[in-house]
Amino acid sequence: MSHPILVTGAxxxxxxxxxxxxxxxxLAQGISVRAFVHKLDARSDELRRQGAEIAEGDLLNPASVQAALKxxxxxxxxxxxxxxxxxxxAIFSAMARDAGVELVVNNSQFQGTSEDPLFRDLRHAPSFRNLQHRVADRIFDWAQVGTVHIxxxxxxxxxxxLVSHSVAAQDTAFLPWGDGDAVIPLAGAEDVARVAATLLVNPGLPPKNVFPLLSETLTVREIFETLGRALGRPIRYVPITDEQWADAVKEHLKPHALDHLSHLWQYFRNSKEQRQATNTIREVTGRNAQTLEEFFRANAQLMAAKGHVGSAKTI
Ligand SMILES: NC(=O)c1ccc[n+]([C@@H]2O[C@H](COP(=O)([O-])OP(=O)(O)OC[C@H]3O[C@@H](n4cnc5c(N)ncnc54)[C@H](OP(=O)(O)O)[C@@H]3O)[C@@H](O)[C@H]2O)c1
Structure with a gap:
């Protein structure tokens, strides 16, 4: 019997x-995929066209999760x-346990690295969302469905x-990231996916269950110098207050995301921990992590200068 790999958020x-x-x-490796989608639309049509089996459902609906895990x-x-x-x-891990699943690759969130004293410590989560991830990782572990956490x-x-609009309009990034010396660890979603796909396809089970994935640990100043290099023009970083930022983005972000990101920026701004990039991507995939500069170069078109829009500050 063939066993498709179930991919949520597909x-x-x-x-x-x-x-x-x-x-x-x-799919590029010829692996059979069941794509779990929240609704049928042009995105699911495209996945079907690429060769995925489509399972429509809701991760909050146990019956649809159970059906997708068959x-x-x-x-x-x-x-x-x-x-x-x-x-x-909780629903996914319970249903996965009932279905006899042997490996779940869980897209979790940064919790420091295993050398950090605060690693996975519930009392020191930087945001409520981050606390939820820390608890979610444990729920998966308790369910014993072979979960690894990225x-x-x-x-x-x-x-x-966060910055493409103001960079295109004014060559400027307005963020509440402090005076420029704060370190903001970053990684590319493409590498997250590459690590996940490799773990899902490799025979046997992964040798460990936590994969901290930090590709870059640059200061804010270095991030925007990198962006300037990639775009071929200088990009200014202008620090703003948390309130200014929240005011500027509240129409585009759900309250949950706004709360999480606001707390995360405060955490990175005030964090004294020296973090090193991890070698996880190379170790798992055999390829170097995408650098931030490579990412900015690949996305330069989105931040191409549109001409300056007067002297008003648009964030
Ligand atoms: N963004 C970051 O910088 C970052 C960094 C580290 C970790 N993370 C973590 O990454 C995760 C987000 O991953 P992602 O980038 O793959 O997310 P994403 O791009 O936002 O995609 C989420 C997918 O989930 C589907 N979905 C939403 N609600 C659903 C439901 N109730 N049932 C079934 N499907 C549902 C959405 O479908 P519809 O669009 O049809 O609703 C969408 O396809 C979060 O847990 C976040 O904490 C994010």
Whole structure:
């Protein structure tokens, strides 16, 4: 009997679209994929066209999760930055256990590295969302469904979303990231997906169950110098207050995401920990991690100068 790999979040969404990337990587290797989508639309049509079996469902609906897990041994779990991660995790892990799943690759979130004293410590989670991830990882562990946790910091795609508009309009990034010396660890969603797909396809079970994935640990100043190099023009970083930032983005971000990111920025701004990039991507995939500069170069078109829009500050 063949066992398709179940990929949740398969249509991709507002964050890194890691599920969609995992589907593409698996299909390219001829692996049979069941793509779990929240709704049928043009994105699911495209996945079907690429060769995926489509399972429409809701991660908060146990019956649809149970149906999607039929004959599945390996699965990728990702849930958007939205309320109810813990319910989705508990439902998925319970149904995976009933189905006899042997490996779940869980798209979790940065929790420091295992050398950090605060690693996975529930009392020191930087945001409520991050606390939810720490608890969700444990729920998966308790369910004993062979879960490995990919723990990445903000994605490069997140930085792109935060600054592309003001960089295109004014060559400027307005963020509450402090005076320029704070270190913001980053990784690319493509590498998250590549690590996940490799773990799902490799024979046997992974040798460890936590994969901290830090590709770059640059200061804010270095991040925007890198962007300037990639775009071939200087990009200014202008620090703003948390309140200014929240005011500027509140119409585009759900309250859950706004709360998480606001706390994360405060955490990185005030963090005294010296973090090193990890070698996880190379160790798992045999390829170097995408650098931030490579990512910015690949996305330069989105931040091409549109001409300056007067002297008003648009964030
Ligand atoms: N963004 C970052 O910088 C970052 C960094 C580290 C870790 N993470 C973690 O990565 C995760 C997000 O991963 P991602 O980038 O793959 O997310 P994404 O791009 O936002 O995609 C989420 C997918 O989940 C689907 N979905 C939403 N609600 C659902 C439900 N109730 N049932 C079934 N499917 C549902 C969405 O479908 P519809 O669009 O049709 O609703 C979408 O396809 C979060 O847990 C986040 O904490 C993110």
């Amino acid at each position: 249509a991709g969404g507002q964050q890194g679209s890691t599920g969609r990337l995992v589907v593409g990587l698996l 004959d599945v041994k390996r699965a990728y779990f990702t849930y958007p930055v939205a309320d109810r991660l813990l319910e989705a995790t 723990q990445a910091p903000p994605y490069y795609e997140n930085v792109r979303a």
